[in-house]
Amino acid sequence: MTEPAPAPQDLMHPGHVGCPGCGAAVAMKFAMRALGEKTMLVIPACCWAIIAGPHPQTALKVPVLHTAFATAGAAASGLRAALDRRGDNETVVTVWAGDGGTFDIGFQSLSGAVERNEDFLYVCYDNEAYMNTGVQRSSATPFGTRTTTTPGKGWKAQRKKNIVEALAAHRIPYAATASIAYPDDMMRKFRKARSMKGGSRFIHVYATCPTGWRVPSEMTVAVARLAVQANIFPLYEVEDGVRYTLNASGDRPAADYLQVQGRFKHLTPSDIEAIQAMVDEDRALLRRKIEMSRGEG
């Protein structure tokens, strides 16, 4: 690592109003340690719009712009332009959005902003459904999940949108995945993203939701680790849309990950086999990209 880590300073304090075991709260704690106080947060409608808590218990010690659901990428673009005008090159404008506000309603504003290669960091903490309104499916909800709008036999039969590949396809300087079960890797990525000024950086954070996934709150980190070990959520980075680096993955079967969560309890062995096939396919695709970028390097 070329850049020395900033002094670890907690900018997220006790008093947040997340559910017990909230992965998104854990993610914010690590992210803010890496980003430091010269950070502005743009938060669209999402769990974190509530988690930050009311005054005087508010958990965040940096400026927060809580903006309309569909507008995070655009609001961050405006803030960046104003900071540039003021000559402030130090403050990092950081979007902190859920999967609904990133994959669905916010995707247009995000895509528009990164096509302009706006100088900001966009973080999606992904809990794989609309949790703040009570667990409705999003395009980040994985195949096989039961939610309140994919109930019973109507569990979600579509694959999860691959948001990192969609962002990499915009050829932005940096796109990466990160997990709360791998805090060193996660903080390294946030520090790297912070230092890569001048263009759009995107980090996709896996954030366990015990409430919506129906797992015990003490399993938050264990489930996040399983997701990486089972290759459901491999940790990797993409620079300029073409240079791939794998940071962590594993060889555990998808079943190990699926079977500890209530949201997948209904799946039959053949459903799980089908999911394993998708995981294998995704893994092979990612490997080919990594090998291709090695060949180019």
Next chain:
Amino acid sequence: MNNQVKFVQGNEACAEGALYAGLDFFAGYPITPSTEIAERMSIQLPKIGGKYLQMEDEIASLAAIIGASLTGHKVMTATSGPGFSLMQEALGFAVMAEIPCVIVNVQRGGPSTGNPTHVSQGDVNQARWGTHGDHAIVALTASNHQDVFRVTVEAFNIAETYRTPVVLLFDEVVGHMREKLTIPEPGEIPLVERLKTSVRGGVDYHPYLPREDGRLPMSDFGGVHRYNVTGLFHDMWGFPTDNPKIVQGLLRHLVDKIENNSHKIAMYKEYYMEDARRILISYGSAARSALHVVENRRSRGERLGLLELQTLWPFPYNVVKERCSGARSVTVVEMNKGQIADQVKAAVDDPGKVFLANRVDGVLITPTDIRNFLRVIQGRGI
């Protein structure tokens, strides 16, 4: 039948009403306090061979139901203030292209993200004028679950009769409150079905040529007739035009078909109105508190009456003017800054006798609040 009695939220009563009316396509997006309608649809629609689609935002939700309606289905979407704001462009499209559809707005505090889990009636004027350009709109509301059901069915009937979008303006209290709902037997509430053209395939069909009674028969889009649908001003074929005469004619048609039938669209309930000297006008959850006050005062011999509005747009000016003509005072009870009070003032002979009793703090207006307003109005202090 016992199993037709349910203990449900208002949002579920709305969903049940829509299913009773023949809805078989719903597209939506989660938002508090309306999400239960979408959740109910995702469970019920697959059972009857219908389709629930969760969209990527509210713009998509309304656009999707417009498409489905054109092909011959009864359709609905549901949202709250921020989502209703995003729907305004497509709402205008549905007005212009004359597409029957129902849009539910379970109101919460605004503007912006506002007060998501708390009650408000602040979107009354948005329903009327949220989309741009001159137009007419139908907006209905209700104060209890039986009426939510009934009004939802009527929304579909009005949408089909006039080929128009209909807005259901419920509120958080009615949406989330639980009370008894008795589902009527099939046929108990008359249903208006899609008026289909009698023009056979292979013969010219004019989608925007009204019959003598003003109604426009439809042909399922993509069926036996090829025709054009556009948000541009269009001729009887549906093709774009800027011919001033046709432009003016279409605009007048869009407004007149609703405004000239406002007496048929007007739904309201009267409580103790026959001899009332002082009148309360209210709607939605606020009307429950108003009714409580009226019943309480009547038991003490005070001649107080309640006019509960269910049709907010087109505003029933004639009904209000006539009912209020002999009243000493008219007090509008609502949870906004006087959006319906302004209409009442425009309707009555003496606007000076119209007063506003309101709350805009996210809390349901109580009978005590209303009683205090009445004491001030009557010059008796608080």
